[in-house]
Amino acid sequence: xEKVDCIIVGGGLAGLSAAxxxxxxxxxxxxxxxxxxxxxxxxxxxxxxxSPIRDIYPELWESAPFERPVTRELVTLxxxxxxxxxxxxxxxxxxxxxxxxxxxxxRLDQWLADQVMEKGGMVITKNRVDEILMEGDKxxxxxxxxxxxxxxxxxxxxxVLGLLSSKVGLREQPTARDHALGYKEILELxxxxxxxxxxxxxxxxxxxxxxxxxxxxxxxGGFLYTNKDSISLGIVVGMEAMRERTEKVExxxxxxxxxxxxxxxxxxxxxxxxxxSAHAIPExxxxxxxxxxxxxxxxxxxxxxxxxxxxxxxxxxxxAIASGFYAARAVADAKxxxxxxxxxxxxxxxxxxxxxxxxxxxxxxxxPHIMENPRLFTHYxxxxxxxxxxxxxxxxxPSQKLSSTVIGGVRKDFMNARTLKxxxxxxxx
Amino acid sequence: MDIVVSVxxxxxxxxxxxxxxxPVLEAIPYxxxxxxxxxxxxxLQLRDAVGESKVIVLTVAESNRKVRETIKEVLAMGxxxxxxxxxxxxxxxxxxxxxxxxxxALQKIGSYDLVLFGEGSSDDYSxxxxxxxxxxxxxxxxxxxxxxxxxxxxxxxxxxxxxxxETLEAPLPAVLTVVSEIxxxxxxxxxxxxxxxxxxxxxxxxxxxxxxxxxxxxxCETLSNLxxxxxxxxxxxxxxxxxxxxxxxxxxxxxxxxxx
Ligand SMILES: Cc1cc2nc3c(=O)[nH]c(=O)nc-3n(C[C@H](O)[C@H](O)[C@H](O)COP(=O)(O)OP(=O)(O)OC[C@H]3O[C@@H](n4cnc5c(N)ncnc54)[C@H](O)[C@@H]3O)c2cc1C
Ligand SMILES: Cc1cc2nc3c(=O)[nH]c(=O)nc-3n(C[C@H](O)[C@H](O)[C@H](O)COP(=O)(O)OP(=O)(O)OC[C@H]3O[C@@H](n4cnc5c(N)ncnc54)[C@H](O)[C@@H]3O)c2cc1C
Numbered sequence: 149x150e151k152v153d154c155i156i157v158g159g160g161l162a163g164l165s166a167a168x169x170x171x172x173x174x175x176x177x178x179x180x181x182x183x184x185x186x187x188x189x190x191x192x193x194x195x196x197x198x199s200p201i202r203d204i205y206p207e208l209w210e211s212a213p214f215e216r217p218v219t220r221e222l223v224t225l226x227x228x229x230x231x232x233x234x235x236x237x238x239x240x241x242x243x244x245x246x247x248x249x250x251x252x253x254x255r256l257d258q259w260l261a262d263q264v265m266e267k268g269g270m271v272i273t274k275n276r277v278d279e280i281l282m283e284g285d286k287x288x289x290x291x292x293x294x295x296x297x298x299x300x301x302x303x304x305x306x307x308v309l310g311l312l313s314s315k316v317g318l319r320e321q322p323t324a325r326d327h328a329l330g331y332k333e334i335l336e337l338x339x340x341x342x343x344x345x346x347x348x349x350x351x352x353x354x355x356x357x358x359x360x361x362x363x364x365x366x367x368x369g370g371f372l373y374t375n376k377d378s379i380s381l382g383i384v385v386g387m388e389a390m391r392e393r394t395e396k397v398e399x400x401x402x403x404x405x406x407x408x409x410x411x412x413x414x415x416x417x418x419x420x421x422x423x424x425s426a427h428a429i430p431e432x433x434x435x436x437x438x439x440x441x442x443x444x445x446x447x448x449x450x451x452x453x454x455x456x457x458x459x460x461x462x463x464x465x466x467x468a469i470a471s472g473f474y475a476a477r478a479v480a481d482a483k484x485x486x487x488x489x490x491x492x493x494x495x496x497x498x499x500x501x502x503x504x505x506x507x508x509x510x511x512x513x514x515x516p517h518i519m520e521n522p523r524l525f526t527h528y529x530x531x532x533x534x535x536x537x538x539x540x541x542x543x544x545x546p547s548q549k550l551s552s553t554v555i556g557g558v559r560k561d562f563m564n565a566r567t568l569k570x571x572x573x574x575x576x577x
Numbered sequence: 578m579d580i581v582v583s584v585x586x587x588x589x590x591x592x593x594x595x596x597x598x599x600p601v602l603e604a605i606p607y608x609x610x611x612x613x614x615x616x617x618x619x620x621l622q623l624r625d626a627v628g629e630s631k632v633i634v635l636t637v638a639e640s641n642r643k644v645r646e647t648i649k650e651v652l653a654m655g656x657x658x659x660x661x662x663x664x665x666x667x668x669x670x671x672x673x674x675x676x677x678x679x680x681x682a683l684q685k686i687g688s689y690d691l692v693l694f695g696e697g698s699s700d701d702y703s704x705x706x707x708x709x710x711x712x713x714x715x716x717x718x719x720x721x722x723x724x725x726x727x728x729x730x731x732x733x734x735x736x737x738x739x740x741x742x743e744t745l746e747a748p749l750p751a752v753l754t755v756v757s758e759i760x761x762x763x764x765x766x767x768x769x770x771x772x773x774x775x776x777x778x779x780x781x782x783x784x785x786x787x788x789x790x791x792x793x794x795x796x797c798e799t800l801s802n803l804x805x806x807x808x809x810x811x812x813x814x815x816x817x818x819x820x821x822x823x824x825x826x827x828x829x830x831x832x833x834x835x836x837x
Contacts, residue, residue: 152771176771178767180767184589184606185606254604258604258606265645270770270774272767272770272771275767293766293767295766295767295768297768420596
């Protein structure tokens with residue numbers, strides 16, 4: 149069996165980040181990516197939090213093909229026929245260094261693959277890995293296109309479902325309960341139109357999340373990110389919630405209905421559909437993170453369940469890049485010491501534990517349970533919008549006292565035992 | 578036998594969208610010319626049949642990044658060396674400029690017995706580059722090769738003409754262009770792709786070839802490059818199924834699409 153220093157299964161952000169680190173260290177790396185090019189098969193909502201990873205590969209980000217820094221944050225709680233939008237325009241978000249940027253994966257991943265190749269790493273696209281080769285508990289390489297190729301270390305960066313790694317028992321088989329379905333459209337709009345519609349200064353961007361009716365009350369939400377000359381508009385919905393729902397909905401109809409809403413239609417008006425994509429998202433939280441390393445292998449990015457949906461913030465790309473970085477460091481050290489066994493690679497998990505990756509996942513460990521409560525997506529958006537609607541309504545009859553409207557509404561929708569219990573539970577997050 | 582194969586990197590035409598009747602060329606992935614891969618395959622087979630031979634791939638482009646994947650692919654297929662002519666001045670060249678550059682590169686390479694081309698490129702498909710190079714070098718050329726064997730005066734070639742097959746021989750050096758039926762290009766293995774990066778690769782600029790940017794400047798100016806506008810016929814057929822079917826047949830007959 150022919151052999152290389154390191155094989156990376158999957159050329160998404162996690163795999164490419166690891167490859168970049170290894171190639172920079174002068175190690176021989178082979179990234180195998182099944183897509184026509186890196187980015188061809190990768191889906192994200194649209195926003196990369198750069199703050200957590202700015203100091204990782206600091207030389208890279210200057211030239212990265214980001215779309216727009218997010219300076220306007222919006223969230224809409226959608227009730228039945230009434231919705232409430234909260235907007236945050238923060239001077240701090242609008243000042244460099246910006247904490248987050250909208251991105252398009254077709255561009256970002258291809259660019260990162262280029263950087264890997266500049267460093268002498270090999271990114272081989274249009275090739276699928278068929279199997280991870282094991283010898284007992286040890287990963288010894290891969291099978292692809294009928295060839296067996298050995299490696300001192302194999303980095304598994306195959307993304308969310310982990311089909312190859314679960315087949316050889318490196319992680320559990322994926323279940324619907326621990327995943328959400330995400331799908332989106334990219335609609336092209338002239339940059340000036342985007343700036344007008346979202347009240348943005350030249351080059352700045354907005355991120356807008358939606359909760360409630362958008363998923364018919366199922367766990368999940370809608371999102372809208374502004375890119376340079378396009379917007380990313382999509383929906384994330386829990387797979388289990390979809391399956392449990394008695395009145396079945398086809399996922400794509402949610403997005404069609406979303407676009408037709410009276411307050412969304414003018415935003416997407418005239419946009420040309422240029423891309424449609426769908427993908428699974430890990431939602432299991434830290435409880436579902438598999439063993440991160442073993443003899444001859446490491447797991448990074450979505451393949452290791454390193455993603456965090458905390459309702460207002462959705463993160464996975466920064467985790468993917470950071471885990472790739474720490475994986476590369478661990479492998480380079482292990483190679484130096486000539487020990488690629490589990491013991492030699494153990495540093496990987498330690499560095500993830502002392503970095504934001506596992507710390508943030510640990511902090512958020514209750515979120516998956518909280519999010520399983522459907523009332524978060526039905527009762528609350530409705531209650532908030534319903535109360536505000538009452539406050540704004542002037543009818544033909546004499547109005548109630550403002551305070552009694554508020555107190556009545558709050559008492560009815562928020563001051564009951566159930567809500568208090570839920571709010572208490574939310575303290576855990 | 579030293580065989581040089583001229584290989585072009587094309588835009589992946591399937592990824593091009595039309596917007597306002599113009600192609601959107603930004604961020605389109607690149608792709609190795611289809612027939613160029615047939616030419617490489619033919620060179621490899623010939624090399625292995627003749628022995629004591631090597632295959633050099635030659636390419637011309639405005640940037641290294643554009644051709645990097647192409648070169649990797651053809652070296653992984655089995656070519657022995659690569660020569661890249663890279664110069665920003667090639668951004669606005671045309672078939673004549675590319676041919677001039679290739680001819681100058683071949684002269685600099687010095688020893689070659691065969692120069693293989695695709696019959697036409699996967700994008701512009703003008704079919705000019707091979708014949709132009711032969712003319713500039715003053716060597717014999719045979720187009721549309723469907724089979725190449727070493728022998729005769731140098732090389733024996735079956736040409737694929739539409740209605741018949743012509744067999745010609747030519748002394749070496751010679752320029753040949755190949756058609757797709759000549760072979761099925763091999764798909765490189767992962768390990769061969771890894772090793773391709775280590776094969777000898779030379780990169781020359783136009784100045785290295787003694788060429789002035791003016792020598793490759795395009796003599797044509799593109800005035801317009803618009804996709805054809807297709808208007809729908811807007812014919813609505815009404816009535817029952819039988820009536821609609823009859824209407825459809827009539828409309829197709831009228832257009833001359835069926836019944837000729
Ligand atoms: C709709 C949606 C919205 C999201 N929104 C955000 C957001 O706003 N911000 C954020 O930070 N994160 C977001 N995420 C999460 C984020 O996109 C992921 O966490 C991130 O893409 C993970 O990167 P990765 O490299 O681990 O996996 P991927 O990008 O999935 O890469 C895995 C790669 O492996 C390749 N591969 C798989 N199997 C094989 C095989 N057998 N052989 C060869 N190659 C293989 C695939 O082709 C793919 O390129 C979102 C995700 C979705 C789906
Ligand atoms: C307005 C305009 C702008 C252009 N801009 C660029 C540009 O920015 N960059 C650029 O590279 N080209 C550019 N071109 C294309 C280029 O100038 C030629 O058209 C092209 O290289 C050769 O023409 P063809 O594809 O019709 O070749 P054909 O004659 O159909 O090709 C036949 C064979 O010739 C060989 N061959 C052709 N081109 C090359 C090559 N470049 N290197 C090695 N072998 C080759 C291959 O074996 C190919 O199978 C432009 C053309 C136009 C009209």
